[in-house]
Amino acid sequence: MKKISSFLLLLFLLAIVPAVVMLEVLFHDGLPEAQGQQAASQLEQSIRDHLPFQQQLRQMVTEVRYRLGMREQSSVFISENSLVENVSGPYGDFVRQNTQAILDFTERYGVSTYVALIPNSCVIRQDEIPPLATVYNQKSLFDYVYDRLAGSAICIDTYTSLYANNDKYLYYRTKELPTSLGGFYIYTAVGGKLGVAPREIEQFAIRPVLYDYYGELYEQFPYDRVQADILSVYELESFHREYQVTHYDGEEETPRVYYTLYPLYCLKEGQDATDLYLGGLSPRIDIRSTAPFEKRLLVFGDETMKSYLPFLTIHYDLITFVDLNTISDRQLEELDVYEYDQVLFAYSAESFMHTDIPSGIDRKQKESETEGEWSP
Amino acid sequence: MQLVSMTFLMVFLPLFVGLYWLCPAHGRKYLLAAACLAFYYQMQPRMFLPMLAAILLDYALIHFMSAHALGKSQRHFLVLFGVFKNIALIAVFGAAGAMHAGEVPYGYLVYSVTSIGYLVDVYCRKCPAEKNIASFLCFSAYFPKLAAGPVITGDEFLPQLKAPKPTLSGAASGFSRFVRGFAKIAILSTQLTSYYTALSSQMAQSPCVLAAWMLALTRGLQLYFYLSGLCDMAKGIAKMLGIWIPANFYYPAEAAGVDDFFSRFNVTVNRFLGKYVYLALGGEENGRMAGAINVMVVAMLSGLWFGIRLNYLVWGVYLGIFILLERYVLARALPRVPVVLMHLATVFIVVVSFAIFSGDTLSQSAGYLAVMFGLSGAPVYHGNFLYITSANLSILLIAVISSLGLVSRLDQLLKGRHGHLRALLGTVFTLLLYLLSVSMLIY
Numbered sequence: 079m080k081k082i083s084s085f086l087l088l089l090f091l092l093a094i095v096p097a098v099v100m101l102e103v104l105f106h107d108g109l110p111e112a113q114g115q116q117a118a119s120q121l122e123q124s125i126r127d128h129l130p131f132q133q134q135l136r137q138m139v140t141e142v143r144y145r146l147g148m149r150e151q152s153s154v155f156i157s158e159n160s161l162v163e164n165v166s167g168p169y170g171d172f173v174r175q176n177t178q179a180i181l182d183f184t185e186r187y188g189v190s191t192y193v194a195l196i197p198n199s200c201v202i203r204q205d206e207i208p209p210l211a212t213v214y215n216q217k218s219l220f221d222y223v224y225d226r227l228a229g230s231a232i233c234i235d236t237y238t239s240l241y242a243n244n245d246k247y248l249y250y251r252t253k254e255l256p257t258s259l260g261g262f263y264i265y266t267a268v269g270g271k272l273g274v275a276p277r278e279i280e281q282f283a284i285r286p287v288l289y290d291y292y293g294e295l296y297e298q299f300p301y302d303r304v305q306a307d308i309l310s311v312y313e314l315e316s317f318h319r320e321y322q323v324t325h326y327d328g329e330e331e332t333p334r335v336y337y338t339l340y341p342l343y344c345l346k347e348g349q350d351a352t353d354l355y356l357g358g359l360s361p362r363i364d365i366r367s368t369a370p371f372e373k374r375l376l377v378f379g380d381e382t383m384k385s386y387l388p389f390l391t392i393h394y395d396l397i398t399f400v401d402l403n404t405i406s407d408r409q410l411e412e413l414d415v416y417e418y419d420q421v422l423f424a425y426s427a428e429s430f431m432h433t434d435i436p437s438g439i440d441r442k443q444k445e446s447e448t449e450g451e452w453s454p
Numbered sequence: 455m456q457l458v459s460m461t462f463l464m465v466f467l468p469l470f471v472g473l474y475w476l477c478p479a480h481g482r483k484y485l486l487a488a489a490c491l492a493f494y495y496q497m498q499p500r501m502f503l504p505m506l507a508a509i510l511l512d513y514a515l516i517h518f519m520s521a522h523a524l525g526k527s528q529r530h531f532l533v534l535f536g537v538f539k540n541i542a543l544i545a546v547f548g549a550a551g552a553m554h555a556g557e558v559p560y561g562y563l564v565y566s567v568t569s570i571g572y573l574v575d576v577y578c579r580k581c582p583a584e585k586n587i588a589s590f591l592c593f594s595a596y597f598p599k600l601a602a603g604p605v606i607t608g609d610e611f612l613p614q615l616k617a618p619k620p621t622l623s624g625a626a627s628g629f630s631r632f633v634r635g636f637a638k639i640a641i642l643s644t645q646l647t648s649y650y651t652a653l654s655s656q657m658a659q660s661p662c663v664l665a666a667w668m669l670a671l672t673r674g675l676q677l678y679f680y681l682s683g684l685c686d687m688a689k690g691i692a693k694m695l696g697i698w699i700p701a702n703f704y705y706p707a708e709a710a711g712v713d714d715f716f717s718r719f720n721v722t723v724n725r726f727l728g729k730y731v732y733l734a735l736g737g738e739e740n741g742r743m744a745g746a747i748n749v750m751v752v753a754m755l756s757g758l759w760f761g762i763r764l765n766y767l768v769w770g771v772y773l774g775i776f777i778l779l780e781r782y783v784l785a786r787a788l789p790r791v792p793v794v795l796m797h798l799a800t801v802f803i804v805v806v807s808f809a810i811f812s813g814d815t816l817s818q819s820a821g822y823l824a825v826m827f828g829l830s831g832a833p834v835y836h837g838n839f840l841y842i843t844s845a846n847l848s849i850l851l852i853a854v855i856s857s858l859g860l861v862s863r864l865d866q867l868l869k870g871r872h873g874h875l876r877a878l879l880g881t882v883f884t885l886l887l888y889l890l891s892v893s894m895l896i897y
Contacts, residue, residue, distance in 0.1 A: 080877040084626030087881050091888055092629065096468040118455040118496055125460040126896045135893040142890070146848035210841035 102128040137300045149208040154295055157206040159305045160251035161295040165198040167214040168431040176430055177226050179437035180423055184230040187415050193227055194234040194268050194424040195220050196382050199249035202240050216427040232271055239267040250307045253293025258310050261385025272420060274393035282312040291351045309351055311340045314392055320368040325360035329406055339388045355384035361405035365397045376418040378402055380429045402438035410441055455496055457601060457687060458639045460895055471694055479617040487588040493597040501559040509594045512569045516576050520583035533577040540566040552762040561600025571726055572608040581608045589615045598688035602681045604702040604722035620696030628693025630884040635686025638679045640891040642853050646676035649846040656838060664835045666825040674808040675853045705859040710796035712776035712803055723759055727752045750774045765819055769811045776803055
């Protein structure tokens with residue numbers, strides 16, 4: 079008995095399992111191309127990526143850790159049916175840098191500038207967070223930033239509007255992003271300040287397009303009881319509009335054009351399903367509509383735009399969205415701020431605290447200085 | 455490729471062990487030597503040649519020392535040269551490591567200490583000089599032990615290399631031991647490290663008494679599981695190859711006394727220090743005072759084994775004081791103390807010692823101690839401490855139970871009476887640990 083179990087154990091764990099794993103690795107990635115230590119780390123990554131039953135193993139670890147009492151794993155709260163990212167406080171000097179960049183922008187261009195900081199789900203869905211857990215107070219961050227910007231830009235409070243409706247489906251359960259409904263409440267707060275008379279929710283036809291969406295948080299923590307997300311699109315019922323959404327991905331690439339706000343084509347496998355909102359993120363996106371308004375809006379923002387921007391398109395004949403993280407210097411140079419009536423900076427609290435992306439607008443100002451474009 | 459990695463588990467180990475078993479008995483030492491060199495080269499290509507040169511220098515010194523034509527003074531010079539060379543390696547790279555200055559060769563400490571012991575043994579003619587260079591390479595650079603030991607001696611390792619004959623049951627039990635070590639690191643040590651990190655940042659921001667105690671306890675357990683995990687892996691691999699190497703940890707949490715703790719914690723290092731430092735300094739031959747000083751020197755070196763840092767030195771001194779108390783002051787009274795009390799007192803003393811060990815500086819450790827004993831005015835506990843501890847309480851309990859060797863006792867219990875059940879349970883346990891460890895590693 080002992081000999082048989084010894085033989086089987088060694089055969090299984092020292093021969094069969096490694097052989098299967100290596101076949102998987104060779105089938106997908108082949109042998110590492112690098113040499114020396116790099117080859118070892120490449121191979122390590124390949125094994126981790128192509129380990130059979132990887133999803134099940136991850137699920138098992140998440141479950142075991144959850145059962146052992148770890149309701150927060152690597153800064154993600156695991157509640158009964160959803161995952162919530164615990165966004166920590168500011169990193170380094172980013173908040174000051176980003177705020178200063180916006181101040182400099184308003185001073186230099188003198189256009190109507192609006193700033194909306196969008197809270198992350200952990201401060202809105204407080205009932206899903208374990209008792210005693212500490213969550214960074216994003217409200218105090220908003221107050222600090224808005225105090226500094228007072229008089230230079232119009233600051234928009236999205237927190238109150240979202241928090242007042244926190245019993246609703248405002249954020250995805252498996253991705254750190256506001257849902258379309260969350261986007262609607264952001265739109266009502268933002269639209270009010272932009273002076274566009276936001277529509278009522280009853281004026282939209284709500285059409286669910288995907289019932290089983292699992293976002294990147296679920297990939298990281300595949301906890302069984304987390305419910306799949308539903309992706310819905312909101313379409314204005316009463317007034318028909320035609321849209322043209324043009325994505326400028328790179329300097330060399332041909333622009334992508336969609337004639338809808340919700341290109342369902344993006345639901346194809348391999349692409350993040352939330353890209354169905356406006357076709358996802360790009361360095362620059364121009365959204366033209368047949369709206370009977372001659373107003374133009376320039377938005378500097380992040381992925382949260384997928385939630386609120388489709389609503390704002392109702393009120394503008396042109397909205398240009400700029401992702402300062404990916405836009406090239408040349409693309410930024412080509413952007414003429416004076417073509418727009420209003421400029422909106424809309425970032426999630428996480429982007430504003432943990433990255434210097436908003437301060438990337440500095441690049442635009444530096445170009446203006448060198449070219450002498452700016453006139454007071 | 456580290457020892458605790460998917461590449462080692464899925465590629466290096468199966469390939470190496472497979473080839474080793476297929477190899478004729480007399481060729482196995484050459485294969486092992488090649489594997490040791492290959493492992494070292496991929497770990498640190500830039501340090502490969504300097505380390506190889508150091509090993510070859512030791513080999514040359516031993517070779518010359520064993521030559522019959524050599525006089526006593528010449529042999530004396532050679533051994534001193536070899537010992538100083540290795541002490542210099544420890545001092546230079548230890549200091550470099552402490553100051554984060556430059557690359558430090560992987561496993562230089564275990565290698566240097568092993569070499570010192572072997573040089574002295576050959577000089578004292580307690581051990582024959584190894585003529586075969588492949589065997590000497592295996593002894594000096596046996597790759598699984600370089601990370602944390604055990605420190606092996608020539609007389610226990612080298613004779614086994616002549617014609618190692620691994621057996622099926624030995625290989626299976628070696629593999630189980632390897633998996634146990636792997637799991638100690640991938641599961642317990644990793645989780646304890648994240649709890650320890652959370653407690654450290656808690657202590658820096660808003661200290662409380664219970665957090666300080668938990669911090670010290672967690673550091674001790676984390677260190678134990680990390681080091682004993684590596685040593686179990688080394689022992690397990692050796693067993694798969696048909697080689698026996700000593701264990702380095704014998705459930706130190708069960709110690710009844712600080713002296714007993716030292717005989718269970720980092721055993722082979724303490725054995726080395728006892729043999730080559732304590733006894734070399736004369737032990738107790740020159741009186742009690744000299745003996746006490748020698749004990750203290752050994753205790754300090756035990757601390758410095760973990761790195762050149764004042765905290766580690768003071769950790770050794772602190773525990774050394776208790777050893778002296780046990781040996782010289784309380785020697786008659788202690789046998790009358792109930793064993794349970796001895797256990798509890800030892801746990802208390804050792805946990806406090808890890809508050810010293812945990813600090814980056816002495817003042818930080820003093821701060822931890824002040825909080826632990828309520829001298830800093832910090833509250834007993836607060837919400838954040840309860841939150842992070844409630845999330846880690848289960849893993850802490852599992853760690854404490856595992857450190858007590860209950861599984862080993864159960865194994866012993868089944869050994870005589872229920873052989874089949876023991877084999878089955880052992881296999882299932884190994885499979886479970888393997889599965890969990892791999893899952894944790896990719897998580």
